[in-house]
Amino acid sequence: MLDFIYTDGWGAFAVMLFFQIPFLFFFIRIVYRKAYKNTGASETDPQKYPLLEGIWIATVVALFVLVNVLSVVYMPPVTTAAMIKKGGDFQEVNVTARSWFYEISNREYEVGRPVIFSAKSVDTVHGFAVYHPDGRILFTMMLMPGLEEASTLVHTFTEPGEYKVRCLEYCGIVHHGMQDVLIVR
Amino acid sequence: MSTATLIIQKVPLFGRMFNVDTKNGLEDINSWPALITMTSFVWLVIAALLGLLMPVIQYYGLNTNLFYTSLTLHGAAMAFPFAFQLMVGVSLHRAGGCLGKKANGPLVALFYICMNVGALLLTLAVLGGFKVTYTVMFPLPVVGVQTGQWSMEMLILGFSGIALVLISMIFLYPIQVLRMLFFSEKHENLVLSPRTLKDPGMLGMLIAVLILLITGLPLMSVATPILLALYGILPMSMVTWAVEPVVFQFVFYIFAHNLMEAMAIMIVSAVYGTLPLYLADGTRKLYSDKLANAALWILLVTSLTSFFHHFYTMFPALPSTFSYHGNIMSWGTGLGGAFTIFTILATIWKHGVRPEPGMIMILAGFVIYVLDGVTAMVVANVALSFHLHGTMWTGGHAMTVLLAMSLMWMGVLYHHYPVITGRSLDAGRGKSSIKYYFFGGVGLMYAFMAGGASGMPRRIANWTEGGYMFIGILILIFGLMLAYGIILYLANLSKSSEISLD
Numbered sequence: 001m002l003d004f005i006y007t008d009g010w011g012a013f014a015v016m017l018f019f020q021i022p023f024l025f026f027f028i029r030i031v032y033r034k035a036y037k038n039t040g041a042s043e044t045d046p047q048k049y050p051l052l053e054g055i056w057i058a059t060v061v062a063l064f065v066l067v068n069v070l071s072v073v074y075m076p077p078v079t080t081a082a083m084i085k086k087g088g089d090f091q092e093v094n095v096t097a098r099s100w101f102y103e104i105s106n107r108e109y110e111v112g113r114p115v116i117f118s119a120k121s122v123d124t125v126h127g128f129a130v131y132h133p134d135g136r137i138l139f140t141m142m143l144m145p146g147l148e149e150a151s152t153l154v155h156t157f158t159e160p161g162e163y164k165v166r167c168l169e170y171c172g173i174v175h176h177g178m179q180d181v182l183i184v185r
Numbered sequence: 186m187s188t189a190t191l192i193i194q195k196v197p198l199f200g201r202m203f204n205v206d207t208k209n210g211l212e213d214i215n216s217w218p219a220l221i222t223m224t225s226f227v228w229l230v231i232a233a234l235l236g237l238l239m240p241v242i243q244y245y246g247l248n249t250n251l252f253y254t255s256l257t258l259h260g261a262a263m264a265f266p267f268a269f270q271l272m273v274g275v276s277l278h279r280a281g282g283c284l285g286k287k288a289n290g291p292l293v294a295l296f297y298i299c300m301n302v303g304a305l306l307l308t309l310a311v312l313g314g315f316k317v318t319y320t321v322m323f324p325l326p327v328v329g330v331q332t333g334q335w336s337m338e339m340l341i342l343g344f345s346g347i348a349l350v351l352i353s354m355i356f357l358y359p360i361q362v363l364r365m366l367f368f369s370e371k372h373e374n375l376v377l378s379p380r381t382l383k384d385p386g387m388l389g390m391l392i393a394v395l396i397l398l399i400t401g402l403p404l405m406s407v408a409t410p411i412l413l414a415l416y417g418i419l420p421m422s423m424v425t426w427a428v429e430p431v432v433f434q435f436v437f438y439i440f441a442h443n444l445m446e447a448m449a450i451m452i453v454s455a456v457y458g459t460l461p462l463y464l465a466d467g468t469r470k471l472y473s474d475k476l477a478n479a480a481l482w483i484l485l486v487t488s489l490t491s492f493f494h495h496f497y498t499m500f501p502a503l504p505s506t507f508s509y510h511g512n513i514m515s516w517g518t519g520l521g522g523a524f525t526i527f528t529i530l531a532t533i534w535k536h537g538v539r540p541e542p543g544m545i546m547i548l549a550g551f552v553i554y555v556l557d558g559v560t561a562m563v564v565a566n567v568a569l570s571f572h573l574h575g576t577m578w579t580g581g582h583a584m585t586v587l588l589a590m591s592l593m594w595m596g597v598l599y600h601h602y603p604v605i606t607g608r609s610l611d612a613g614r615g616k617s618s619i620k621y622y623f624f625g626g627v628g629l630m631y632a633f634m635a636g637g638a639s640g641m642p643r644r645i646a647n648w649t650e651g652g653y654m655f656i657g658i659l660i661l662i663f664g665l666m667l668a669y670g671i672i673l674y675l676a677n678l679s680k681s682s683e684i685s686l687d
């Protein structure tokens with residue numbers, strides 16, 4: 001389940017709902033009640049508020065910490081650094097982006113063998129997003145021109161297929177046409 | 186009669202909505218804010234039409250250039266001459282009435298001119314081909330000239346417009362508010378609802394304008410030499426440091442992120458100022474001023490460095506330590522939000538609330554604002570950002586925060602309206618405008634987030650080809666709802682009736 005939450009856009013959607021739904025429920029309920037049903041001053045013991053305040057803030061902090069701590073092992077900077085440190089049999093791929101196409105040193109990869117993508121842009125800001133054949137985004141990189149260092153990310157493809165590449169940073173009037181295809185066998 | 190009042194009277198359609206009451210002796214705080222607010226709604230109407238045009242263009246597969254033109258104009262008009270200008274109009278009126286200071290004078294007039302002339306110049310440049318979106322995407326403006334996408338003239342025109350808009354937001358408005366807070370003369374007859382800097386409703390205003398001024402300075406320091414070089418006043422060799430993409434992008438987002446945060450702090454403080462006036466038991470106090478102020482300080486401190494979340498996916502050019510920092514600070518902003526939610530709910534629980542349209546509008550806007558805050562935190566998580574950055578999720582977040590804050594300002598304006606115009610609004614029409622705006626806005630938000638979740642890139646002109654037209658249809662449907670809410674709101678202003686004296 002954590003895989004779904006942190007590696008799929010709909011997982012992010014689920015995290016969003018997880019926070020939004022309780023908020024909507026309580027906020028609307030309380031306001032509705034105090035605006036239409038029982039509008040006067042309430043009899044709640046004033047001593048109770050600080051306690052409620054404490055519970056509320058503690059709950060929020062705990063949930064915030066939980067969601068982020070669980071995400072650490074899914075952070076591409078973390079996994080990439082760990083993979084590179086560990087070393088191994090990588091497939092190295094250099095990507096050069098320019099308006100509005102990619103030069104990619106190698107477009108065919110093997111299943112299960114980690115790929116290091118090193119990507120640069122030579123004109124304006126571009127993106128390099130790789131899509132799973134089912135349509136979800138595996139990862140996206142922002143390529144800022146003029147930098148010494150390439151944007152770098154290690155990804156291991158687990159299924160064969162055709163993986164679409166798209167630019168996700170608006171780069172001018174043919175931005176939508178900036179696409180490519182990678183093959184995993 | 187003041188110049189602003191005269192201008193308003195001459196404007197067809199919108200003039201009626203904002204016709205200033207000249208008999209109540211409050212023209213010094215009413216007329217310029219009314220003109221500024223009125224103009225912001227003119228921009229809203231244009232921008233909303235462009236918003237609706239976008240899904241239509243995509244549906245019929247019209248020229249892709251038309252889409253990028255609408256996108257750039259819609260984003261720019263909604264963010265600056267609408268949302269920001271609406272905030273300026275209403276908040277100047279607030280400052281005037283709370284402090285007893287005049288809300289007119291040369292700085293206010295200059296703000297008005299710079300904002301609107303600037304936005305107009307940018308509009309002309311975009312119509313002339315300068316399709317760079319409202320975030321400029323530097324160095325795209327220059328690369329676009331080199332690749333023949335638009336001309337050097339349009340680049341210079343567009344940058345001149347942007348410079349005027351930035352001057353109005355970074356210098357003119359903040360300095361005017363600082364003048365009113367600390368320097369200009371107090372007039373007892375203008376004090377409508379006295380407040381001091383100890384009140385959360387006023388403290389937020391100070392914090393917000395300081396953020397604009399301070400985080401805007403680096404951007405102005407980079408943008409000014411670039412503009413001077415474009416005009417031929419400085420040699421290009423002197424500005425190579427400033428046109429370095431990473432330099433520009435960082436100063437840009439340090440400002441742009443904090444601009445949104447400043448606007449949020451400004452409106453939250455207006456909510457803190459207005460809510461107590463609508464409490465059912467007549468107490469005119471928040472649950473706790475201390476907690477309210479703490480929320481503002483948390484928002485300030487966390488917002489300053491959370492802008493790193495714009496750059497996570499540059500890794501390792503953005504060292505991961507900054508990514509983690511940005512992640513933590515962005516969620517820290519959420520903690521400020523949690524304090525605000527508690528303050529508002531505890532206040533309402535303790536004292537009850539009168540459900541008048543202005544107040545409901547503010548609360549409805551606050552609900553959208555919090556929902557949007559969640560979407561922002563989700564993309565500000567480093568792991569999730571690598572799946573969502575640059576999709577409709579991020580575009581939807583930017584749009585939703587603006588439309589939420591604007592709804593809150595429309596609520597505050599609803600509250601101020603009788604003082605400004607001497608006329609009262611129809612509660613029924615007010616309430617149905619909220620309904621349409623709220624459900625339209627929330628629907629738009631979920632449509633954009635669903636687009637982002639399914640991998641739909643933002644700012645692309647080929648929704649159909651990507652298989653994303655379904656989201657486009659939802660955007661059109663909820664967009665029409667939102668637009669109808671706006672029409673009802675404006676119709677209410679237009680049909681307001683004289684408050685009788687007896």
Ligand code: HEM
Nearest residue numbers: 233236237239260263318319580584587588643644645664
């Ligand atoms: C009237 C109904 C509206 C419709 C149908 C609509 C539609 C759209 C669409 C289709 C996009 C482009 C998404 C993309 O491809 O990236 C967009 C972007 C945007 N909208 Fe709206 N919108 C509406 C109202 C608003 C309002 C009220 C605001 C602000 C107060 C707003 C602010 C923005 C912003 C800031 C963007 C981002 C532009 C960019 O990414 O360059 N919109 N809107």
Ligand SMILES: [Cu+2]
Nearest residue numbers: 126167171178
């Ligand atoms: Cu591109």
